[in-house]
Amino acid sequence: MRHEISLRDVKDLVGTEIGVSSWMTVDQTMIDTFADATNDHQFIHVDPERAAAESPFGGTIAHGFLTISLLSAMNYESLPVIREQTMGLNYGFDHIRFGSPVKTGSRIRGHFTLKEARFRGGAMLMTTYDISIEIENEKKPALTGSWTTIVQFDPKDRPEDA
Structure with missing residues (x-):
């Protein structure tokens, strides 16, 4: 269950895994559906027999972009809801x-650490998260990086000390 926080609480969370x-x-059906959506049908993703025989992975693996796209669902499920938010936008990724490849059948989960939060203009909060996607029983994560988003809110809700 997601919990709510206020805009004024965000600054106190910088530096913590939130x-x-x-x-x-990540199963083969998910990978095949993503391949169809992106028209990326490289055999290492969609042909289990060939991937087992010709790739170093022992079978098919998820697309890197599929792994990135799953961050949206992970974010929605695990990050607190900002009570005053009227809309959220992706701003971009860095680094x-x-x-590590996500082998078909693997279980993954996302970790989000709030790296920075700064108010911009009268009605925006720019948040940057250090992100990683862990693969169950693997030492190295599937991906790491930095994700910046924008929280929009009504200007009347901006904290006075922001």
Whole structure:
């Protein structure tokens, strides 16, 4: 269950891990659906027999971009709701690195540490998270990086000390 926080509480959370998602299984159906949506049908993603025979992974793996896209669901499930938020927007990613392939059937989960939060203009809060996606029973994460989002709110809700 997601909990709520106020805009004035956000600054106090900088430097802390504020969300860890539930485990999510990346199965072949998910990978195939993503391949169809992106028209990326490289055999290491969609052909289990060929991937087992010709790749170093022993089978198919998830697309890196599929792994990134799952951050949205992980974020929604695990990060607190900002009570005054009227809309949220992606601003971008920095320093994305794919540390380990996500093999088909693996379970993954996201970790979110609030790195920075700063008010911009009268009605925006820019938040930057250090992110990682952990693979169950693997030493290296599937990915690491930095994700910046924008929280929009009614200007009347801006904290006075912001």
